[in-house]
Amino acid sequence: MELPYYAVIFTSKQTSVNRDYQMAAQHLEELAQGMSGFLGIDHARADIGITISYWKTLEDIARWKAQRDHQEAQKKGKSQWYEQYRVRICKVEREYGFDR
């Protein structure tokens, strides 16, 4: 991905494993993929869940936050899914890696 771009780090502790959540998470990922500025998503769930999505600009992130189904999910997150969560909006300043 071409620098600079932004990363949204979403970490959470779920109330319990939840089929409703899993379906919504998949739906939202597909939606995000269709949004302008979307660059990619990484997630993992173990003791805590982590989702990182990548966007071109802060404006793209704001539009994604305001997207209708995403708003709905944010409400459900607070009322049902999450014990706790934390969102961190970050600017990616350097990037490097390794491929076997």
Next chain:
Amino acid sequence: MELPYYAVIFTSKQTSVNRDYQMAAQHLEELAQGMSGFLGIDHARADIGITISYWKTLEDIARWKAQRDHQEAQKKGKSQWYEQYRVRICKVEREYGFDR
């Protein structure tokens, strides 16, 4: 955590689940906790592994990258543990959350 601070997003695909890796990962986490500027760490492993560590400054991150045991682990990562990895150095620009 008080803004601004920096997040290091480390994502990886492992070659295989690895006891040696797990011991090193735990050791490194303890080491990082003793470094100046260390603010916290989040990680999860599912299909992909994600580790996010939080630091006060870019200089703290550079010192952590140069730390001897961490250097050793970086070498092992390339020679043994990882099929692929990606490190992204990010500036956290906004943060908010929810607690039940």
